[in-house]
Amino acid sequence: MYNTSKYSTLFEPVKIGPVTAPNRFYQVPHCCGMGHIRPQAHAAMRAMKAEGGWGVVSTEETEIHPSSDLSPYAEQRLWDARDIPALRLMTDAVHAKGSLAAVELVHNGNHAANMLTRAPVLAPSDMSVDYAYPKQARAMDISDIREFRRWHRAAARRAKQAGFDVIYVYAGHHMSLPHHFLLPQFNDRSDEYGGSLENRARLIRELLEETHDEVGDTCAVAFRFAVDEMKGIDGMQAHEEGRAVVEMFAEMPDLWDVNVSDWSNDSATTRFQPNDGYQTPYVEFVKKLTTKPVVAVGRLTSPDMMLSMVKRGIVDFIGAARPSIADPFLPQKIRTGRIDEIRECIGCNICVSSDNLGIPIRCTQNPTMGEEWRRGWHPEKIATKGTQEETLVVGGGPAGLECAMQLAKRGYQVTLAEAGKELGGRVLAESRLHGLGAWKRVTDHRIYDLQQRANVQMFMESDLTAEDVIELGIPNVFVASGASWRRDGVGRSNRRPVDITKGMSILTPDNIMAGKLPDNGPVLIYDDDQIYIGGVLAEHLAVAGHQVIFVTPANMVSPWTELTLEQVRIQKSLIEHGVIIHTGQKLAAISDTGCRLACVYSEQLREIKCGSVVMVTERTRHNDLYDTLKVGPSSFETLELIGDAASPGLIADAVYAGHMAARNFEEDPDKVAQQFFRREIVSLQ
Ligand SMILES: Cc1cc2nc3c(=O)[nH]c(=O)nc-3n(C[C@H](O)[C@H](O)[C@H](O)COP(=O)(O)O)c2cc1C
Numbered sequence: 001m002y003n004t005s006k007y008s009t010l011f012e013p014v015k016i017g018p019v020t021a022p023n024r025f026y027q028v029p030h031c032c033g034m035g036h037i038r039p040q041a042h043a044a045m046r047a048m049k050a051e052g053g054w055g056v057v058s059t060e061e062t063e064i065h066p067s068s069d070l071s072p073y074a075e076q077r078l079w080d081a082r083d084i085p086a087l088r089l090m091t092d093a094v095h096a097k098g099s100l101a102a103v104e105l106v107h108n109g110n111h112a113a114n115m116l117t118r119a120p121v122l123a124p125s126d127m128s129v130d131y132a133y134p135k136q137a138r139a140m141d142i143s144d145i146r147e148f149r150r151w152h153r154a155a156a157r158r159a160k161q162a163g164f165d166v167i168y169v170y171a172g173h174h175m176s177l178p179h180h181f182l183l184p185q186f187n188d189r190s191d192e193y194g195g196s197l198e199n200r201a202r203l204i205r206e207l208l209e210e211t212h213d214e215v216g217d218t219c220a221v222a223f224r225f226a227v228d229e230m231k232g233i234d235g236m237q238a239h240e241e242g243r244a245v246v247e248m249f250a251e252m253p254d255l256w257d258v259n260v261s262d263w264s265n266d267s268a269t270t271r272f273q274p275n276d277g278y279q280t281p282y283v284e285f286v287k288k289l290t291t292k293p294v295v296a297v298g299r300l301t302s303p304d305m306m307l308s309m310v311k312r313g314i315v316d317f318i319g320a321a322r323p324s325i326a327d328p329f330l331p332q333k334i335r336t337g338r339i340d341e342i343r344e345c346i347g348c349n350i351c352v353s354s355d356n357l358g359i360p361i362r363c364t365q366n367p368t369m370g371e372e373w374r375r376g377w378h379p380e381k382i383a384t385k386g387t388q389e390e391t392l393v394v395g396g397g398p399a400g401l402e403c404a405m406q407l408a409k410r411g412y413q414v415t416l417a418e419a420g421k422e423l424g425g426r427v428l429a430e431s432r433l434h435g436l437g438a439w440k441r442v443t444d445h446r447i448y449d450l451q452q453r454a455n456v457q458m459f460m461e462s463d464l465t466a467e468d469v470i471e472l473g474i475p476n477v478f479v480a481s482g483a484s485w486r487r488d489g490v491g492r493s494n495r496r497p498v499d500i501t502k503g504m505s506i507l508t509p510d511n512i513m514a515g516k517l518p519d520n521g522p523v524l525i526y527d528d529d530q531i532y533i534g535g536v537l538a539e540h541l542a543v544a545g546h547q548v549i550f551v552t553p554a555n556m557v558s559p560w561t562e563l564t565l566e567q568v569r570i571q572k573s574l575i576e577h578g579v580i581i582h583t584g585q586k587l588a589a590i591s592d593t594g595c596r597l598a599c600v601y602s603e604q605l606r607e608i609k610c611g612s613v614v615m616v617t618e619r620t621r622h623n624d625l626y627d628t629l630k631v632g633p634s635s636f637e638t639l640e641l642i643g644d645a646a647s648p649g650l651i652a653d654a655v656y657a658g659h660m661a662a663r664n665f666e667e668d669p670d671k672v673a674q675q676f677f678r679r680e681i682v683s684l685q
């Protein structure tokens with residue numbers, strides 16, 4: 001253990017206007033898919049962050065009025081007084097742990113299509129809504145602006161009544177009216193709210209003044225501002241208008257929360273932005289222009305980087321969304337000298353994907369995220385063992401590692417058997433691909449933990465047969481034997497094997513992840529999976545110098561990655577690497593010289609010459625061992641199939657399955673049989 005006083009600066013209290021944060025750890029606003037429809041789950045998740053040591057804990061976007069209705073997404077709401085009690089749950093829970101509660105008031109302008117309320121959409125100028133939805137926003141006239149300011153003031157009043165300590169004015173992500181007014185691309189007005197920067201920023205000035213006036217006696221007013229759009233001269237830049245805005249309002253807010261825009265730049269993935277602290281070059285000027293405390297973000301997970309940012313006068317607060325999701329107890333682990341135990345965010349944006357799907361948040365690294373209330377899971381606590389002693393986990397991939405780690409934490413004797421030379425399974429394999437190196441943190445965290453425990457034995461190159469398992473005589477067996485990619489073309493679009501003539505070299509993602517590269521080019525990647533791995537492989541092979549042809553039945557490369565904010569970057573990268581892309585095409589047949597493709601709309605056929613084919617279609621579960629054990633003569637106390645072997649999915653799903661199996665082991669069978677969680681049922685009153 002290191003000298004914990006090294007990081008004592010991070011645990012100093014910091015004043016924000018009329019309130020004081022107990023330390024420098026600041027959970028910035030982030031959505032969680034629970035929002036106003038799951039208030040108890042929301043409050044419990046935020047309270048967990050406070051328990052873990054985050055001195056300020058914020059909500060997600062909180063709609064101030066029915067004309068900012070983000071349905072079907074579940075954000076927070078303060079439309080009227082009836083929304084106060086749901087948010088009071090959060091502020092009480094956060095205060096009970098000694099932290100401050102912050103609320104991000106928002107009017108989304110044309111970013112909200114008002115699908116529930118059907119209210120007219122508002123914007124500085126006439127324009128389409130921000131989705132492919134048949135509606136346009138109308139330019140707000142002066143009375144609309146006056147009304148909007150009244151709504152914002154009233155919402156601030158309600159936020160204060162709900163118990164919030166910090167109340168936000170928000171101009172970021174291209175997602176709020178103040179931001180839209182500020183940016184010339186949204187604002188072509190010729191009145192006092194358009195034209196010069198002074199005019200475009202007028203609304204922000206008014207909101208800051210009015211929020212102060214309304215609640216500033218007891219609440220701090222924070223300003224979240226994106227200093228740079230990262231579009232070069234086509235957008236706001238940190239060293240030009242971004243700086244001018246900070247100069248203009250320097251002392252007006254009680255706190256500056258600064259970042260970059262749009263959301264894909266702000267929440268950049270490690271695949272496209274490998275450097276933690278990547279926003280620092282854009283925001284480091286801010287503190288020089290204000291005496292007010294500054295918070296910044298950018299996957300800040302390293303305690304040394306945090307300390308250096310404070311000591312160098314770049315920030316007063318360490319802002320975090322994803323690091324606080326991956327490890328709600330990050331501050332406490334630093335404080336108590338347990339840095340090695342931090343579950344570092346891997347920058348995969350699975351958390352973002354759940355928000356974009358409108359479902360409760362999930363995280364690859366932290367399987368308890370979003371489960372605090374409905375399943376009662378705590379990221380750092382798990383029930384001690386029951387009456388059983390010994391457990392065997394077969395397979396050291398993400399499900400097996402998580403299961404073994406949690407069983408060991410509970411106090412069981414754990415034997416972990418891995419067929420390969422190294423632990424890690426698919427995580428290790430995928431992390432060897434271009435851009436995915438940080439994903440290895442998933443296994444590093446778990447292997448480190450297992451290595452510290454005396455009640456764990458780990459065996460590599462142990463490809464156990466059913467006889468081996470029976471011979472071991474361990475009564476509780478968890479089979480996490482994974483899955484492998486198919487070679488026959490069966491997938492979403494072809495439910496029967498594709499006609500393949502001998503002679504063509506066919507590879508699967510597993511072959512490439514194991515280090516095998518195609519012998520003959522060009523290499524055609526057939527991506528009928530349409531999630532992420534096809535695009536990663538195309539980039540990986542192109543970077544390795546192969547000529548790549550990318551074929552997919554989808555209408556874009558890796559469509560699922562729109563949810564992780566990466567799709568545009570992926571397609572751009574493939575184009576820049578010279579990958580030839582064919583969308584809307586499914587594989588009809590493979591000859592020894594190339595592939596026959598069929599248009600998914602017209603069935604029109606075309607031939608493409610290639611030297612090898614990589615099939616990215618579906619995975620086959622490795623369930624033979626489990627099936628044999630299940631019907632065999634030996635009776636186990638527990639025999640459970642988990643992870644990809646039970647249901648291939650994301651790494652996050654495998655980790656979750658491993659966690660669930662370890663939690664449920666020796667639990668009340670009725671509860672486990674139901675596999676159920678608490679639900680927030682709509683009141684019929
Ligand atoms: C799942 C998720 C939801 C987010 N929702 C919001 C939001 O509601 N309002 C907001 O201002 N920023 C939101 N953000 C952006 C974060 O506040 C933060 O600025 C960004 O993720 C970069 O910080 P990080 O690297 O610590 O995650 C969200 C980020 C994530 C990961």
Ligand code: SF4
Nearest residue numbers: 345346348349351363
């Ligand atoms: S889902 Fe991925 S990006 Fe999001 S917090 Fe977890 S590890 Fe980080």
